[in-house]
Amino acid sequence: MCGTSGDGVSAALVETEGYGKRRRVRMLAHSVYAYPDELRRRLFRLFPPHQFSVEELAFLHRDFGELLADVALEIILHGGHSPADVTGIAVQAPTIFHGPPSVDRTGVHMEIGEAAIIAERTGSTVVCDLRPSDVAAGGHGAPLSAYVDYVLFVDPAKGRAIQNIGGIANVTFVPAAATLDDVLAFDTGPGNMVIDGVVQQLTDGQAPFDKDGSRAAQGSVHGGLLTELMQHPYLAQHPPKTTGREDFGESFVTHVLERARRLKLPHDDIVATVTAYTAECIGLHYQRELIPHSRIDEMIVYGGGAHNKTLLRVIQERVAPIRVRHHEEFGISGDAREAVTWAILGDETMAGHASNVPSASGARHRVVLGKIVDVRPWNEE
Secondary structure (H helix, E strand, C coil): CECCCCCEEEEEEEEEECCHHHCEEEEEEEEEEECCHHHHHHHHCCCCCCCCCHHHHHHHHHHHHHHHHHHHHHHHHHCCCCHHHCCEEECCCCEEEEECCCCCCCCEEEECCCHHHHHHHHCCEEEECCHHHHHHCCCCCCCCHHHHHHHHHCCCCCCEEEEEECCEEEEEEECCCCCHHHCEEEEEEECCHHHHHHHHHHCCCCCCCCHHHHHHHHCCCCHHHHHHHCCCHHHHCCCCCCCCHHHHCHHHHHHHHHHHHHCCCCHHHHHHHHHHHHHHHHHHHHHHHHCCCCCCCEEEEECHHHHCHHHHHHHHHHHCCCEEEEHHHHCCCCCCHHHHHHHHHHHHHHCCCCCCCHHHHCCCCCCCCCEEECCCCCCCC
């Protein structure tokens, strides 16, 4: 799983049986692999507002396929198995562009990383490009985690909001005793993306992120700048909706820093303000979109932002009295969760089962997600 933070690959080796609510999952191994510096630089040169050649795109598509094959082989061996033991490999490759649908136009989603290379090098069936199937059916292609959130966390008595804080933050709301049709999910706005971008620019790339939220803890939130940032048009939209680097990437970070410089804000105050911005975006959507719908007893967090102590403290203050909990309290590694999600979705696809959630993505109907690359001959004499 390559998330929107653009820093590396989260990989998990899982053993699973059953389907839907009867599914059981056991994690055998998990690790996070940082992108090689040069590969990361080449990837970020493809993000808006940069321009690039077809040749650059094609070779990076190949090279990310090689990286993802390396990661797959390494996590298999790390889990004490060989490629021959693996039923399939599900891949979320880096997204280079995502555009939501409009009233009269289908959306667009494009990932980079050649799945045929992964299949060739591992000898395994590969399920890739899961999001475009939902997009083709009129959906946003996200959050696809909604199906897995429902399978893992539906409860007969508790309403739960499963909150991912990756580069972009997204929530899945599973009301008490919910059916799949009751599930609501959408992107709440920036997660770590703006915080990371600000820290990287303020440190000339020396610090990739605000470790433990320590810089934010030392700064003060500038209320005027926070109020200005909350005027972003994405925040006024109602679900279903998705966002990405097109809204909160490099151009947005540059705008934030320009405004902060005009206000003569100390660096730590800038970091504190964008940290509060992520929390406020999450809190706004809970207050406006979720709480009026049904009771929320628990927020269950995961993703890189779950390690930011300052961010979590501000979120807890913003959504009180909702109890904030971690995936680890349910026996699931929060760092592994996105990779586990893709393993489950890929397995559903290989079984021919639909696993999008139209009430979350806005798709016209349920679909089998993704494309399958299989190196095994279908009919060999």
